Amino acid sequence: MTIDAPQADALTPAETAFTGKLIEMINHGATGLMLSVGHRTGLFEAMRDGRGMTSEQLAHRAGLNERYVREWLGAMTTAGIVSFDRDARLYTLPEAHRPFLGRGAAKGSMSSMFQFLAVLGGVESRIVECFHKGGGVSYAEFERFHECMAEESEQTVVVALDDAILPLAPGLIARLEAGIAVADIGCGIGKAMNHLAARFPNSHFTGFDLCEETILLAQLDAREQGLENVRFAAVDATGLAGDAQFDLIFTFDAVHDQAEPAAVLAHIRRLLKPGGVYLMQDIDAASDVADNMDNLLAPFTYTISCMHCMTVSLAQGGQGLGAAWGEQLALAMLKGAGFADVTTHRLPHDIQNLYYVCR
Numbered sequence: 001m002t003i004d005a006p007q008a009d010a011l012t013p014a015e016t017a018f019t020g021k022l023i024e025m026i027n028h029g030a031t032g033l034m035l036s037v038g039h040r041t042g043l044f045e046a047m048r049d050g051r052g053m054t055s056e057q058l059a060h061r062a063g064l065n066e067r068y069v070r071e072w073l074g075a076m077t078t079a080g081i082v083s084f085d086r087d088a089r090l091y092t093l094p095e096a097h098r099p100f101l102g103r104g105a106a107k108g109s110m111s112s113m114f115q116f117l118a119v120l121g122g123v124e125s126r127i128v129e130c131f132h133k134g135g136g137v138s139y140a141e142f143e144r145f146h147e148c149m150a151e152e153s154e155q156t157v158v159v160a161l162d163d164a165i166l167p168l169a170p171g172l173i174a175r176l177e178a179g180i181a182v183a184d185i186g187c188g189i190g191k192a193m194n195h196l197a198a199r200f201p202n203s204h205f206t207g208f209d210l211c212e213e214t215i216l217l218a219q220l221d222a223r224e225q226g227l228e229n230v231r232f233a234a235v236d237a238t239g240l241a242g243d244a245q246f247d248l249i250f251t252f253d254a255v256h257d258q259a260e261p262a263a264v265l266a267h268i269r270r271l272l273k274p275g276g277v278y279l280m281q282d283i284d285a286a287s288d289v290a291d292n293m294d295n296l297l298a299p300f301t302y303t304i305s306c307m308h309c310m311t312v313s314l315a316q317g318g319q320g321l322g323a324a325w326g327e328q329l330a331l332a333m334l335k336g337a338g339f340a341d342v343t344t345h346r347l348p349h350d351i352q353n354l355y356y357v358c359r
């Protein structure tokens, strides 16, 4: 596989800059896949103590094939992720990189998010087909989506619930301690509900999700923890029935990829008891693409939207709102669903999302 070299002497300065940018991008894109491989194989954990190692020593320590490890180290070294001592042939993970790479990284693993590149790559041909014929790619067609999502929300939601997310609604922790009814819609594998159920034994928790596979995993986790105040149900949120029964409802990154987001928001409003709170975490973007030029994660957001969030909604016959539906449209839709009092918050640990507290 080769990449055509641009004819340097025939290029204008703007063309030279642009082709340079494209070359930088193909290197970054490729490195992204190798970051995902490093995350999944445990190579970053194996390098975390900062010891310089040969490729043989690293492969032995990680229990992996040396030939593959050496090629991975080639990518990591030339991309500036790993440093290399040419004479001693030793590879080292620099101190400043260690807190961000691999599972259990001290300051939050940033390598975990690169897994989504491979998840999206797995459905590229199906997405290309949709560009021609319309329609969508369903949840079931994505390999490892729920697993990667759970790993991501462990870092953005679960670890921050107690100290950052719940305090966004004053008085909420006291109510949870006293005992209230709580729901999480689009709960995935239920980590947030199970975490709260363990912390607040007087409250009752219900997680709803479309995917039976995630519900089974959530139930298994609850059983293993011996939790009796939490239940999970495989339910399509588009048709959520019932009257006011919850004091607190969460959605974590789960409204924009719904088939019918407006209907789901209206159901949430109806399911809340008087005085209840709806806490929505969703992507931090503006509704107009022109206002997203300075958004650090905008290309990633539109990509993951096109190749996952939007398409899974379209696959359900839904509207395909997309991950970049944005704060302005979100506020209008929350108002349309009957929420009269909505405040928005950014939390320092989570650069990708906004938190809406709705009453």
Ligand SMILES: C[S@@+](CC[C@H](N)C(=O)[O-])C[C@H]1O[C@@H](n2cnc3c(N)ncnc32)[C@H](O)[C@@H]1O
Residues within 6 Å of the ligand: 139, 149, 150, 153, 157, 185, 186, 187, 188, 189, 208, 209, 210, 211, 214, 235, 236, 237, 238, 251, 252, 253, 254, 257, 258, 259
């Ligand atoms: C992006 S994931 C977020 C999962 C979880 N809240 C988290 O933070 O890890 C969106 C979730 O919404 C669920 N979902 C999508 N459409 C749904 C629907 N119509 N009814 C119920 N759940 C749905 C998906 O199965 C998926 O688990």
